[in-house]
Amino acid sequence: MKVKINRNAAKALKKILDEQEEDKLFRVYVTNVHGDHAHYDLKLDTPTENDEVVQTDKDIDFIxxxxxxxxxxxxxxFFHVPKEEWLITNPSKGGHHHHH
Structure with a gap:
């Protein structure tokens, strides 16, 4: 499995990880599926036996x-312009996206 992350997102997520007291990773998960695409979100979590921990080229691992x-x-x-927002997509699954 693969996860791609842009530099702004890596910087923002590393800051959150540095501020947490527990040793957790970010989980990417599907919040809703309809038609040919899904909506995604992130949360701090710990891996289970059904998970894979995926490394990125930005030194952040995801569950x-x-x-x-x-x-x-x-x-x-993560984008700063025109406004701060998260964008999580899967180009291999129709390219639809979910804003946060």
Whole structure:
């Protein structure tokens, strides 16, 4: 499984990880599936036996449910302009996206 993350997202998520007291990772999960696409979100969590911990090139690991095909190839982005917002997409699954 693969996760891609942009530099702004990595910086923002590292700051959150540095501020937490517990040793947790970010989980990417599907909040809703309709049609040919899914909506995604992030939360701090610990891996279970159904998960895979995926490393990124930005030194942040993510937890993915290895049984959920919508998670493989997810792309996590954070933008400052025109406004601060998170964008989580999976280009291999129709390219639809979910804003936070």
């Amino acid at each position: 993915l449910d290895k049984n959920d095909d919508y998670l493989d190839g997810v792309w996590i982005q």
